[in-house]
Amino acid sequence: MTPTGAAQDGVERLLSRARAIVGGLTPGLERVATAERRPLVWYGLYTLVLFVLCLLATLPHDLLLQRALQGATANTPFRIETEGGSLGWTLSYALDSLRVRTRDADAEAEPLLLAEALRFSPSCLGLLRGSPYPLGIGASLYGGTLHGTVDPRAASFRVDATLEGVDLARYTGLRPLVDGTVRGRLEAAVALDGAGRGPAAATGSVTLRLPGLALEGTKVRGITIPDLHFSDVHLNGAAKNGRLEISEFVANGEEIVVRGDGNVLLRYPIDSSIMSLDLVVAPVAGAPDGLRLAVSMLPGTSAEGGARRIGIVGTIGRPTMR
Numbered sequence: 638m639t640p641t642g643a644a645q646d647g648v649e650r651l652l653s654r655a656r657a658i659v660g661g662l663t664p665g666l667e668r669v670a671t672a673e674r675r676p677l678v679w680y681g682l683y684t685l686v687l688f689v690l691c692l693l694a695t696l697p698h699d700l701l702l703q704r705a706l707q708g709a710t711a712n713t714p715f716r717i718e719t720e721g722g723s724l725g726w727t728l729s730y731a732l733d734s735l736r737v738r739t740r741d742a743d744a745e746a747e748p749l750l751l752a753e754a755l756r757f758s759p760s761c762l763g764l765l766r767g768s769p770y771p772l773g774i775g776a777s778l779y780g781g782t783l784h785g786t787v788d789p790r791a792a793s794f795r796v797d798a799t800l801e802g803v804d805l806a807r808y809t810g811l812r813p814l815v816d817g818t819v820r821g822r823l824e825a826a827v828a829l830d831g832a833g834r835g836p837a838a839a840t841g842s843v844t845l846r847l848p849g850l851a852l853e854g855t856k857v858r859g860i861t862i863p864d865l866h867f868s869d870v871h872l873n874g875a876a877k878n879g880r881l882e883i884s885e886f887v888a889n890g891e892e893i894v895v896r897g898d899g900n901v902l903l904r905y906p907i908d909s910s911i912m913s914l915d916l917v918v919a920p921v922a923g924a925p926d927g928l929r930l931a932v933s934m935l936p937g938t939s940a941e942g943g944a945r946r947i948g949i950v951g952t953i954g955r956p957t958m959r
Contacts (some may be wrong), residue, residue, distance in 0.1 A: 639803050644855045648697060656862050663677070671868075672675055678680075686723055688796075694740050694868075698810075707912055713740075714740050715738065715739060715749070716737075716738055716739075716740050716742060717737055717738055718748075719734070719735050719863070720732070720733045720734045720735075721733025728764065729757060729758040729862075730756070730757045731754075731755065731756050731757075731759075732754075732755040732756075734751065734752065734753050734755075734879060735750075735752045736751055736752075737750040747810065747812055747935060748809075749810040751809075752777065752778055752783070753776065753777045754772075754777045755774070755775070755776040756774070756775045757774055758774075759772055759773075763884065765771040770787070770789070770790055770793070770821070771786050771787065772788070773785070774787060774807070775876050779804050779805075780807055781800065781801050781802035781803035781823065782801050783796025783799070784798065784801075785797055785799065786798070789836070791834075791836070792833055792916060793831070794816070794835055795829065796827055796828070796829040796841075798826070799825070800824060801824050802822055802823075802824065803823035803824075805819050805820060805821045805823060805847075806818070806819065806820045807929075815855060815857055817852065817854040817855030817862075818853040818868075819850075819851070819855065820849065820850070820851040820853075821847050821870075822849060823845075824845070824846040824847075824848070825843075825845045826837035826843070826844045829841035836879075838878055838879075839879075839948070840876060840877045841876050842876070843872075843875070843876060843881060844872065844873055844874075845871060846870070846871045846872075847867070847870035847871070848868075848869065848870075849867075849868070850865075850866075851864075851865070851866045851867070852864065852866075856905040863892065863928050863931055865891075865892050865893065866892065867888050868890070868891070869888070869889045870888045870889075871885075871886075871887055872885065872886045879902065880901070880902050880903065881903060883899050883900060883901070883914070884898060885898060886898060886914075891918065891921065892922070892925075892928055893920050893921060893924070893928070894918075895916060895918050895919075896916070896917045897915055897916035899912065899913050899914030899916065899949075900913055900914075901914075901953070902913075907953060908953050908954030909953070910953045911952055912949055912952065912956060913948075914950075915947075915948055916947045917940055917944050917945070918932055918935060918944060918945050918947060919940070919943065919945075920932050920943055920944075932944070936958040936959055937958070937959065947959075
């Protein structure tokens with residue numbers, strides 16, 4: 638072998654050994670690089686999450702909420718006022734109070750509805766998909782509570798809510814129309830499911846209870862109502878295709894008894910919904926003559942035992958008795 642060939646052979650062997658050494662070191666170097674990058678990735682994700690949470694916490698969410706409510710009620714006769722909004726770290730939103738007033742009412746007038754300690758809890762899974770629904774709702778209402786879950790989206794419309802222990806004596810929304818003392822507790826439950834066809838096709842059940850209802854010294858639109866005391870008032874109904882079918886309405890009182898059924902064709906706004914109800918009002922045995930006379934003077938037709946059969950038609954906002 639010539640000296641030149643020997644030198645080339647030696648160089649090749651040296652390069653081969655170098656490649657072998659580098660090849661053995663490469664996996665280790667890659668593992669070291671990956672291990673060094675991993676904390677950086679987690680730190681980046683942590684920083685991103687922290688940035689998003691801080692951004693949400695410092696947003697002027699109260700102004701955004703007011704704008705959203707103004708837009709939602711722009712074409713309605715109502716306006717909504719809120720106080721004390723705050724965003725929690727779980728992305729739930731709390732309000733100290735919410736008031737619903739008629740649009741032309743002044744700020745000192747009694748609200749139609751006052752809810753306190755409201756809490757809106759978005760779905761975590763929904764947020765990952767870009768939507769807060771289904772949305773959990775909780776609130777305090779006149780000594781009672783409201784709990785429910787709402788999803789207003791047409792493709793997944795659903796409402797499931799319960800109302801418990803609302804003290805009617807503390808409710809002031811009807812004072813412009815009803816003068817006097819109203820006592821009792823309101824309990825209600827609503828369960829509606831659109832089955833993917835939207836709110837107009839929603840079906841479900843509606844129940845209402847008014848244990849201990851009492852009307853004393855009451856005037857409705859200036860008309861005096863005799864004192865009435867009821868041990869049980871309840872309503873059972875079912876919603877189907879935009880119509881509320883009332884299968885049973887019962888009011889068992891110490892002075893009168895009321896039975897009824899009918900339906901309500903639901904419209905928006907709610908006070909434009911069309912009613913068609915049939916009621917039978919009968920004085921109980923031993924009722925005072927004055928009460929019997931008042932029952933006999935009600936619109937409608939006579940029924941057995943001094944009762945009156947009454948039809949209520951028109952809209953919820955403008956009902957008519959016949």
